[in-house]
Amino acid sequence: MASRELFSSKMGFVMAAAGSAVGLGNIWGFPTNTASNGGAAFVLVYLVLAFCLAYPALMAELVIGRASRANIVTSLRDIAGERGIPWAGILIGGYGVIIASLIYSFYSIVAGWMVAHWAESLTTMAGQSQWSEWLVAFGLKRNIIFTAIFMGLTMAIISRGVSAGIERWSTRLMPVMMLLLVVLIIYVLTQNGASEGLKLYLIPHFSDLKPQVFLSAMGQAFFSLSLGVGTMLIYGSYLSDKENLPQIGAIVTLTDTGIAFIAGLLILPAIYVAKEYGTNVFTDGGELIAGPDLIFQVLPALFGSMGTAGTLVAFAFFTLMTIAALTSSISMLEVPVSLATENTKIGRGMATLIIGSLIFLISVGICLNFGALFGWVINFTTVYSEPVLGILLCVFVGWLWHRNKVLNALKPGMDNAEQSLFFKIWPMYVRFVCPLLILATFIQSLR
Ligand code: PHE
Numbered sequence: 001m002a003s004r005e006l007f008s009s010k011m012g013f014v015m016a017a018a019g020s021a022v023g024l025g026n027i028w029g030f031p032t033n034t035a036s037n038g039g040a041a042f043v044l045v046y047l048v049l050a051f052c053l054a055y056p057a058l059m060a061e062l063v064i065g066r067a068s069r070a071n072i073v074t075s076l077r078d079i080a081g082e083r084g085i086p087w088a089g090i091l092i093g094g095y096g097v098i099i100a101s102l103i104y105s106f107y108s109i110v111a112g113w114m115v116a117h118w119a120e121s122l123t124t125m126a127g128q129s130q131w132s133e134w135l136v137a138f139g140l141k142r143n144i145i146f147t148a149i150f151m152g153l154t155m156a157i158i159s160r161g162v163s164a165g166i167e168r169w170s171t172r173l174m175p176v177m178m179l180l181l182v183v184l185i186i187y188v189l190t191q192n193g194a195s196e197g198l199k200l201y202l203i204p205h206f207s208d209l210k211p212q213v214f215l216s217a218m219g220q221a222f223f224s225l226s227l228g229v230g231t232m233l234i235y236g237s238y239l240s241d242k243e244n245l246p247q248i249g250a251i252v253t254l255t256d257t258g259i260a261f262i263a264g265l266l267i268l269p270a271i272y273v274a275k276e277y278g279t280n281v282f283t284d285g286g287e288l289i290a291g292p293d294l295i296f297q298v299l300p301a302l303f304g305s306m307g308t309a310g311t312l313v314a315f316a317f318f319t320l321m322t323i324a325a326l327t328s329s330i331s332m333l334e335v336p337v338s339l340a341t342e343n344t345k346i347g348r349g350m351a352t353l354i355i356g357s358l359i360f361l362i363s364v365g366i367c368l369n370f371g372a373l374f375g376w377v378i379n380f381t382t383v384y385s386e387p388v389l390g391i392l393l394c395v396f397v398g399w400l401w402h403r404n405k406v407l408n409a410l411k412p413g414m415d416n417a418e419q420s421l422f423f424k425i426w427p428m429y430v431r432f433v434c435p436l437l438i439l440a441t442f443i444q445s446l447r
Pocket residue numbers: 020021022023024025026103223224225226227229231328329331332
């Protein structure tokens with residue numbers, strides 16, 4: 001255990017954890033959820049829930065991870081073991097690993113589409129229209145090839161380990177992603193129609209606040225902070241004892257919500273700019289087009305109608321999406337890879353290759369039975385399993401750990417841990433409030 005790798009700096013950890021959190025969930029999920037839940041009122045609810053629910057749940061993972069310095073299975077086994085039920089920890093941790101792997105399997109398919117659209121902007125610039133058509137048409141071969149390319153990228157990073165892989169690439173890619181986001185927002189906001197989208201995004205109508213809005217916002221916050229499946233737990237396990245956990249968790253939450261909010265400034269105005277350019281942005285039922293059609297039809301139609309500038313904007317946009325997806329998916333793959341390297345003699349490179357290839361086969365299975373499996377896997381993992389696992393992780397900290405253990409886990413990097421407001425509120429909060437709130441989300445999703 002002595003040779004366990006750590007993130008080399010606070011900045012490195014923040015970039016990696018924010019890189020995991022900021023992904024398609026922020027740049028696509030959050031704005032489209034906002035569009036389909038009435039706009040600004042959803043944004044307000046989301047911001048409140050991100051801090052009141054997702055942040056405390058994130059802290060549960062970071063605290064467990066750093067205290068036990070191990071993957072989710074080993075950590076939970078040890079905690080449950082002290083209560084004489086190690087098998088419960090192994091089962092729950094194992095469930096988390098399976099869910100992280102399944103999320104990686106569908107996320108890589110979607111990320112592959114982003115890479116294909118990115119490549120299309122290049123073939124369009126090069127005047128290769130037959131290639132462009134193939135790249136953006138939904139087809140089995142294209143889906144499998146681009147899933148493989150994207151997974152290859154994540155495997156290359158993960159095989160290099162914590163500081164030379166995860167940390168180095170997150171630190172390189174995150175600033176590029178933020179820069180692209182800002183450039184794109186400036187561009188879109190100068191186009192006709194943008195202000196209509198901004199109004200929908202920023203001016204709340206409280207009559208829009210239906211119960212459904214709260215529940216969608218909770219699910220969104222949970223997925224966006226990568227909770228429940230052990231990614232934040234394993235990243236926390238690579239965090240040095242010098243760092244103050246509540247503070248660093250708050251920085252990650254702020255970055256994640258901040259970038260989701262900023263992404264809304266791009267996507268919602270872009271929808272209305274597309275309308276101005278003559279693209280149909282409403283469904284037959286009169287709702288704004290959300291989901292995959294928004295990213296793969298409305299926006300490309302907008303880029304297409306903008307001429308040469310549009311091709312450059314498309315290039316920037318799909319680079320942004322690919323980077324966002326990449327820094328998130330490396331954190332998913334790290335969950336099973338860390339389990340394998342910490343519990344067997346297999347080296348990191350080999351473990352990444354074997355596990356990555358196995359999950360690729362799952363992705364191929366999904367591509368082959370797309371209609372039946374794709375939506376099912378997304379629902380099973382994100383709608384059902386993440387909330388259940390979230391409750392269980394809160395139960396581990398709130399109920400299975402003694403208060404003293406929690407205090408000892410917080411102490412490193414936090415001088416006044418015992419007197420802090422955080423320690424006065426948070427342990428009770430994860431014990432009661434978080435599980436109940438998450439349960440509410442879960443019950444809703446069953447309906
Ligand atoms: N947080 C990521 C996003 O918003 C998704 C994710 C979920 C990453 C679970 C890791 C684990 O896209």
